[in-house]
Every structure is written in structure tokens, then in C-alpha cells.
Amino acid sequence: MLKEARKKAGLSIQEAAFRLHIGARTLVSYENGHTMVPPDVILKAAEVYNEPMLCARYCAKSCPIGQVYANPVEIKDLAIAVLGLLKEEADVHRTVNRLIDITHDGIITEDEMEEFKKILQELIELEQRIQALKLWAVKTLSLQIKPKEKAALKAAY
Template sequence: MGKKATKAADNMYYLARSEAAETNSDFSSREKAAEIIGIDRTRLARIELDTIPPYPEEVRAMAKAYNVPELCNSYCARECPIGRNSVREVSIDDFDRLALKVLGSLKDIDSLRASLIAISEDGVIEEKERPAFQEILDSLEKISVNAKALQLWAVKNIRIQQ
């Protein structure tokens, strides 16, 4: 991709377009990228320069066009008023690293299951059970984040549908 836009150098939308330009020269220019995405060139420039936030449908269009599905996750985790409080941003590693993370987060699943059964059998989470319940929730969050990262890797690299 020709020259680097230094003002946009750390903008995730600019970085996604730059990554896409490595395999598709149409994304080397903001003009052609905007045309493919279906937005105005100046709007794309303002998004990449952080002067305006993108609309969710623009993020979805960029993620699809650039083949960077993690862009939607990053938008939800960083910019969406609701998502900022409920969505964890994930990073996509190489497949072997992701597979190990998923397997590592699942290694204690039997003890988590047994602990959850023990806590829930009376239908009440007692004060003394709260630390164990929090550990269960933390483990489930780790499993969820690792599973989402693996899913995004699959969407990006082998075109598995989301």
C-alpha cells in the first residue's frame, strides 16, 4: 500500500484496510476502498483519522470487504456504548496457538461441572459458595474468549460462516 497515513497509523480501520491491501491492491487507495464498501471517500477518511465514529453497518461492511472479522468484535468492545460493558475484545493468533488456548481453557471442565452441580443443587448460592461460583464464571469467560478467537480465526482463514 503506497504511503502510510501517519495520522491514522494506529486506527484499527486504517490498519484493517492496510492489511487487506497486502492481498488486494484495490484497498491501497481510500477512494477505491470506499467505493467497494459503499461509503463516501471523505467519510472513510474521517473514520480512519478518528474524527468521526463509524456506524455499525459500516464496520460490518469493512470487516467483510477487508476479510478482517475481528473488526466487528473490536468495534463492539471499544466503541459500542452497550458492547463496551459486555463484550471482551479478542485477538486472533495462529491456529496452533488458538487451539492450545482453547484446550487449556477446557482442561478443568469436569471439575467446573462438578463444582457448579454442588453449588446449584439447593437452588441457592450461599455466601461461602460465592468464591467458587466466581471461579466458575471466570473460567467460563476464558473459555468464551478463546472460543470466539478460534471462531474468528476460522471465519478469516477458512471462510467458515458466522
């Protein structure tokens, strides 16, 4: 994953290592899978290589927490990303009233469980579409969502 991104960016081992502030041998070890890549190196590589999918792939495949909680996401073109997002939003919108019915008492009964799981799957699919659009924007428009901005966005909601 790291080697392919570096090559796609057109960087030599030496140039990439310099930009990543690591040694060339260390980079080779990361690229060959001999050493686990630290998250800060992945973040920097995603920026240097202009490849935000590195972070998503790292989280989904390498990070123990991400392997449980991250969803696989692929960057689509803008129209597909937006239409997919709108479709999933409509699907979730259709299920909101039933979600309220199931959860209003704070208890999910056995007979409600299957329907709740389906609604949860719709929410996960919406989350994936949001992430795909965000990754498209980061890659295509060179937008960066920094931790402070992310915290401010969360506080606004």
C-alpha cells in the same frame, strides 16, 4: 483500527469507500475518529478487508454494550487456538460438579460467591478461546457465520 485494516488490505481510500458503499470523506472521518462508525459499516469493512477482528475490536472498544459484555480476543495460529480451547474446556470440566453443587438450589450464598466467581472466570476464558478459534476460521478459511446460520446453531443446542 479501520485505517490500519484498510492499509493492510492494500486499498486506497477511494477503492475502500466504493466497496463499502460510502463516500471517501465519510471513510476518512471514520478512520480519523471524527465520526462514530456504524455497526453495519464495520461488518462490511470486516468482509471487504478480510479482517474479522474489526468486529471484535469494535464490540469491545466502541460499542457501549460490547464494552460491558464483550471479551478481548486475539486471533492465534490454529494450533495455539485449539490447544488453548482444549485447556480451557478441561478447566471448565473440572469445575462442573462444583458449579452444580453451588447452583442446584438457585441460591448462591456468601460463602459460595468467591468460588462461583472463579468458575465464572473459567467460563469466560473458555468463551474467549472459542471466539479466537472462530475468528481464526473466519479469517483463514473465509468462513462466514451469517445471522440465520447462527440462529440455527443456537436452536440445535
